[in-house]
Amino acid sequence: MIIKNGMIIYGDEFTIVRSDVLIEDGVIKEVGKNIRAPADMVIDASSHLVIPGLINAHTHVSMVLLRGLAEDVPLQEWLQNYIWPRERELKRKDIYWGTLLGLVEMARSGVTTFVDMYFHIEEVAKATIEVGLRGFLGYGMVDLENREKLEVEIKETEKFYEYVTKINSPLVNFVLAPHAPYTCSLECLKWVSKKANQWNVPVTIHLSETKKEVEEIRKKYGMTPTQLLDEVGLLNEKLIAAHGVWLSEEELRMLSSANATVVHCPASNMKLGSGVFPLRKALDLGVNVALGTDGAASNNTLDMLREMRLASLLQKVAHLNPAIVKSEEILKMATVNPAKALGLKSGVIKEGYIADLALINLRRPHLLPLNSPTSLLIYSARGGDVDTLFVNGEIVILDGEFLTVNEEKILDKFLKVIE
Amino acid sequence: MIIKNGMIIYGDEFTIVRSDVLIEDGVIKEVGKNIRAPADMVIDASSHLVIPGLINAHTHVSMVLLRGLAEDVPLQEWLQNYIWPRERELKRKDIYWGTLLGLVEMARSGVTTFVDMYFHIEEVAKATIEVGLRGFLGYGMVDLENREKLEVEIKETEKFYEYVTKINSPLVNFVLAPHAPYTCSLECLKWVSKKANQWNVPVTIHLSETKKEVEEIRKKYGMTPTQLLDEVGLLNEKLIAAHGVWLSEEELRMLSSANATVVHCPASNMKLGSGVFPLRKALDLGVNVALGTDGAASNNTLDMLREMRLASLLQKVAHLNPAIVKSEEILKMATVNPAKALGLKSGVIKEGYIADLALINLRRPHLLPLNSPTSLLIYSARGGDVDTLFVNGEIVILDGEFLTVNEEKILDKFLKVIE
Numbered sequence: 073m074i075i076k077n078g079m080i081i082y083g084d085e086f087t088i089v090r091s092d093v094l095i096e097d098g099v100i101k102e103v104g105k106n107i108r109a110p111a112d113m114v115i116d117a118s119s120h121l122v123i124p125g126l127i128n129a130h131t132h133v134s135m136v137l138l139r140g141l142a143e144d145v146p147l148q149e150w151l152q153n154y155i156w157p158r159e160r161e162l163k164r165k166d167i168y169w170g171t172l173l174g175l176v177e178m179a180r181s182g183v184t185t186f187v188d189m190y191f192h193i194e195e196v197a198k199a200t201i202e203v204g205l206r207g208f209l210g211y212g213m214v215d216l217e218n219r220e221k222l223e224v225e226i227k228e229t230e231k232f233y234e235y236v237t238k239i240n241s242p243l244v245n246f247v248l249a250p251h252a253p254y255t256c257s258l259e260c261l262k263w264v265s266k267k268a269n270q271w272n273v274p275v276t277i278h279l280s281e282t283k284k285e286v287e288e289i290r291k292k293y294g295m296t297p298t299q300l301l302d303e304v305g306l307l308n309e310k311l312i313a314a315h316g317v318w319l320s321e322e323e324l325r326m327l328s329s330a331n332a333t334v335v336h337c338p339a340s341n342m343k344l345g346s347g348v349f350p351l352r353k354a355l356d357l358g359v360n361v362a363l364g365t366d367g368a369a370s371n372n373t374l375d376m377l378r379e380m381r382l383a384s385l386l387q388k389v390a391h392l393n394p395a396i397v398k399s400e401e402i403l404k405m406a407t408v409n410p411a412k413a414l415g416l417k418s419g420v421i422k423e424g425y426i427a428d429l430a431l432i433n434l435r436r437p438h439l440l441p442l443n444s445p446t447s448l449l450i451y452s453a454r455g456g457d458v459d460t461l462f463v464n465g466e467i468v469i470l471d472g473e474f475l476t477v478n479e480e481k482i483l484d485k486f487l488k489v490i491e
Numbered sequence: 492m493i494i495k496n497g498m499i500i501y502g503d504e505f506t507i508v509r510s511d512v513l514i515e516d517g518v519i520k521e522v523g524k525n526i527r528a529p530a531d532m533v534i535d536a537s538s539h540l541v542i543p544g545l546i547n548a549h550t551h552v553s554m555v556l557l558r559g560l561a562e563d564v565p566l567q568e569w570l571q572n573y574i575w576p577r578e579r580e581l582k583r584k585d586i587y588w589g590t591l592l593g594l595v596e597m598a599r600s601g602v603t604t605f606v607d608m609y610f611h612i613e614e615v616a617k618a619t620i621e622v623g624l625r626g627f628l629g630y631g632m633v634d635l636e637n638r639e640k641l642e643v644e645i646k647e648t649e650k651f652y653e654y655v656t657k658i659n660s661p662l663v664n665f666v667l668a669p670h671a672p673y674t675c676s677l678e679c680l681k682w683v684s685k686k687a688n689q690w691n692v693p694v695t696i697h698l699s700e701t702k703k704e705v706e707e708i709r710k711k712y713g714m715t716p717t718q719l720l721d722e723v724g725l726l727n728e729k730l731i732a733a734h735g736v737w738l739s740e741e742e743l744r745m746l747s748s749a750n751a752t753v754v755h756c757p758a759s760n761m762k763l764g765s766g767v768f769p770l771r772k773a774l775d776l777g778v779n780v781a782l783g784t785d786g787a788a789s790n791n792t793l794d795m796l797r798e799m800r801l802a803s804l805l806q807k808v809a810h811l812n813p814a815i816v817k818s819e820e821i822l823k824m825a826t827v828n829p830a831k832a833l834g835l836k837s838g839v840i841k842e843g844y845i846a847d848l849a850l851i852n853l854r855r856p857h858l859l860p861l862n863s864p865t866s867l868l869i870y871s872a873r874g875g876d877v878d879t880l881f882v883n884g885e886i887v888i889l890d891g892e893f894l895t896v897n898e899e900k901i902l903d904k905f906l907k908v909i910e
Contacts, residue, residue: 119906136859140866144803144817177856283811342804343870345813372870373857378797382804384563385761389805392702394764398563437596437898438792438874440555440905447559451762451791454873455857479856486859487538 073465074107078117078431079445081124083422084408086400088445093122095427098465102423115460115470119435121445124419125184125428125463126376127410130276130314130335130364132190132212134170136177137162138369147282147344155369159191167192171199172482176474178365178374179205181455182430184463185416187276187312187335187364189249193232197244204468204476206428208414209236210249210276213264217257226263233271242464245414246271247312252278253297254285258304265305274414275306279313279334282346286318298323307332312413314364315340317347321357324350328358333413336405338382339373340366348390351383355401362410363402375455380406384450399450427465430458492884493526497536497850498864500543502841503827505819507864512541514846517884521842534879534889538854540864543838544603544847544882545795546829549695549733549754549783551609551631553589555596556581557788566701566763574788578610586611590618591901595893597784597793598624600874601849603882604835606695606731606754606783608668612651616663623887623895625847627833628655629668629695632683636676645682652690661883664833665690666731671697672716673704677723684724693833694725698732698753701765705737717742726751731832733783734759736766740776743769747777752832755824757801758792759785767809770802774820781829782821794874799825803869818869846884849877 075093082089082103092107093100102109142154162170167190178186185206188196193211200207211232215222229248236246248271250256250264268275280286280297289297298319301307311332319327319334327334336349354361363383365374380402387397411419418426432453434440439448439457461469468476494512501508501522511526512519521528561573581589586609597605604625607615612630619626630651634641648667655665667690669675669683687694699705699716708716717738720726730751738746738753746753755768773780782802784793799821806816830838837845851872853859858867858876880888887895 138862139860139871140863143863143866143870144814146812146814150813173856173859180856339804342808343813345807345811345815347811348808368871372866375857375873378873382801385758385801386808388764389761389767392764392766393565394569394762395563395565396764435902435906436875437592437599437902438794440592440902441558442905442907443557444559444562447562447791451562452558452787454794454797454875456855456873456875483854483856483859486861487854488861 073113073115074109074111075115075117075122075429075431078120078122080122080421081446081449084420086403086446093421093429095462095465098427100421100423100425100427103421117431119433121432121434121449122421123182123430123432123449124407124421125430125461126182126406127362127419128178128183128186128365128374128376129312129362129410129413130337130366131186131188131374132367133174133178133186133188133374134167134190134196135367135369136174136374137166137170139372141369164192164195168195168199169485171196172203172477173486174368174374175199175203175205176477176479176482177455178376179203179461179468180458181375181377182432182458182461183376184428184430184461185414185418187247189251189276194235197236197239201241201243202477204243204463204466206243206245206463208245208247208274210247212249212251213260214251214255215257215260216255222257222260225260246273248273248275250275250277252285253300254288261304261306268306268310274310274312276312276314279316280318281315283318296320296323298326302326312362315346315349317341317349319350321353324354324357324359331360333360333362333409335362335364336383337364337366338386339379340370342386343370348386351387352391352396360409360412361405362413363405373455376406377453377455377457380450399446402450403446427462429462431460432457433459492532492534493528493530494534494536494541494848494850497539497541499541499840500865500868503839505822505865512840512848514881514884517846519840519842519844519846522840536850538852540851540853540868541840542601542849542851542868543826543840544849544880545601545825546781546838547597547602547605547783547793547795548731548781548829548832549756549785550605550607550793551786552593552597552605552607552793553586553609553615554786554788555593555793556585556589558791560788583611583614587614587618588901588904590615591622591896592905593787593793594618594622594624595896595898595901596874597795598622598880598887599877600794600796601851601877601880602795603847603849603880604833604837606666608695613654616655616658620660620662621896623662623882623885625662625664625882627664627666627693629666631668631670632679633670633674634676634679635674641676641679644679665692667692667694669694669696671704672719673707680723680725687725687729693729693731695731695733698735699737700734702737715739715742717745721745731781734765734768736760736768738769740772743773743776743778750779752779752781752828754781754783755802756783756785757805758798759789761805762789767805770806771810771815779828779831780824781832782824792874795825796872796874796876799869818865821869822865846881848881850879851876852878
């Protein structure tokens with residue numbers, strides 16, 4: 073397959089080149105002008121920006137079901153009166169359909185890979201294979217120091233591990249997903265640590281999202297949440313910690329030394345009033361920082377293009393300094409950095425890398441003129457601008473149409489009338 | 492004309508009702524179920540959200556020409572090395588085409604009315620009439636205390652006033668537009684004040700955008716920028732002051748008492764690192780607050796839907812409080828409040844109001860399910876979701892296609908290849 077004459081964001085320096093891209097066996101075989109190899113298919117990309125597939129490093133895709141459920145209310149009220157009661161009602165089928173809807177939305181914003189933590193996670197896996205994105209999926213373990221609950225959580229996790237092993241799909245990867253240091257017992261976290269080594273898989277967890285939870289951990293254990301993770305053996309290169317809003321400089325140093333990853337989720341942190349992640353400090357201390365949308369209940373989208381813009385704007389205003397973070401640093405957080413965390417040879421358009429690519433149609437009023445393609449990508453583009461998407465060299469969306477699922481059917485399912 | 496069976500954001504309380512809307516002679520004649528009046532045209536809105544046309548109360552539309560010109564650089568460097576040199580090169584024709592492109596983008600985000608300040612402003616007026624939006628347009632006066640320059644600025648302003656009077660279009664309204672207290676002489680501001688009363692027109696100005704300019708004004712005049720406006724006779728209900736990031740509580744009280752309007756521009760304030768507008772305090776003190784995108788050089792879009800979301804998210808994180816501002820307050824800033832400032836009977840879908848309306852197609856993955864239409868509008872919708880737009884009861888966009896201008900031709904003009 074050849075993508076012809078696109079404006080390409082090439083290599084890990086994100087150089088803009090007008091070139092062809094040859095894809096073979098799911099891999100980027102060649103990037104160059106006028107490639108003349110035989111091809112089953114040639115895609116004209118002359119009015120497109122060709123970007124590396126984006127990686128949404130922290131989300132709960134099926135929470136699109138709860139999008140807009142309650143707004144502008146304090147966090148505890150939001151969780152206790154709206155989100156949790158509704159979640160308890162969710163059935164397996166709901167999760168399946170919610171994931172389909174969320175993945176369709178996410179794919180249209182250029183996402184090829186995502187990290188998800190939720191329950192009924194097998195349904196998430198099924199939908200992921202159908203839509204054709206690459207998921208790193210984890211059953212969200214919450215034991216609340218209840219011994220019996222821990223047994224259930226361990227069983228669910230082991231069951232899902234077996235499921236992933238059995239289906240053996242290149243699109244479904246297993247991750248361990250203890251919910252957070254304040255919702256999981258020490259025993260739970262230690263079990264996760266042991267299994268992470270045994271199974272050699274990533275561990276994703278919520279870390280220091282709110283000031284309150286950090287204070288609770290300090291009070292309960294006499295240490296920071298990061299010290300606690302170190303204590304239970306989770307502070308290493310397998311760790312993908314979401315949020316990190318209230319991480320201290322000392323914790324950032326520890327995470328950097330351990331080659332762990334922190335996932336910044338600006339929209340969710342802003343909407344829930346959690347705080348501003350110390351991005352500049354984290355990057356300067358060498359922390360591997362990725363980007364995530366979190367769930368649509370607190371975002372309220374799964375739009376990684378809008379998330380990149382927001383990540384940049386938030387830092388600029390927080391520091392009163394428009395130069396505090398560069399567009400290229402933001403783009404790395406959605407590509408190179410999470411790819412490293414997941415051990416994927418993706419996130420870069422370059423010979424030998426996995427063919428995870430998105431084509432953005434520049435023939436749109438908000439994407440012209442072409443003063444700077446990188447700027448258009450970070451600051452002007454939005455979900456829906458991606459009209460062609462490749463995962464593992466397979467076409468998921470072509471010229472705006474899904475080739476993998478029937479999008480109309482999915483939308484019909486959700487377009488219920490409110491009288 | 493009848494809009495049939497839409498989900499309508501009705502009245503100034505923004506109640507959600509499923510209804511028809513009857514439009515006659517540019518006015519909303521009736522809102523109700525099963526309207527059976529004779530109609531030239533019936534638009535099926537059964538999968539649409541029908542919202543009041545949005546008002547972009549501060550922008551420089553043709554600056555889309557400079558979109559992405561320079562990113563992530565300090566403000567003074569950005570202005571002096573990139574924006575100003577490029578602006579000096581802009582010809583009348585550039586402004587005309589830039590405005591066409593910008594208006595097409597803006598219309599697709601639901602904007603029916605906008606306030607613009609720029610040079611070659613007659614070209615902006617021409618493009619506005621062609622696209623069919625309602626502009627409040629002002630020639631941006633900058634005299635830098637240079638007597639000769641002031642004469643030129645006055646002449647340009649008077650010339651444009653005559654032009655607007657002569658063309659007598661319902662779509663083009665004249666406003667006075669002195670650039671800012673730090674770029675205009677006292678004499679200039681006093682002339683504007685006199686003319687505002689004589690011509691009975693609004694005055695738009697940049698006010699307290701950066702900390703630096705506020706300090707300069709204090710040093711030079713020994714008063715706050717708002718006191719200065721009061722001094723020259725501009726502090727009244729005609730005033731539409733953009734930004735207001737560094738307004739003190741005392742200034743907010745003065746603006747409130749005077750029934751003046753402040754236009755919050757969150758994206759621009761964030762991107763340029765200007766600061767956080769004290770929105771909660773302004774609203775609590777009774778200030779009439781509107782919303783604007785500013786120009787695309789610092790936004791980098793003219794997307795009022797994304798602007799509403801950002802306005803809300805910014806306050807929530809700045810106050811670490813998700814309840815600090817309500818969706819309805821944000822929506823008023825884009826509708827009711829600026830309509831009041833401009834003396835327009837619009838911004839509300841209700842019998843007797845101007846038929847400025849936008850239809851958002853909900854059959855989109857990021858706009859489902861329909862837990863809350865208002866939440867979808869504020870937090871999930873984005874430019875491009877509007878597929879039908881009415882201004883003064885005239886159709887500008889129908890089912891995604893512009894009826895007024897040839898969008899393809901405009902895009903062609905700007906889609907130049909970068910080699």
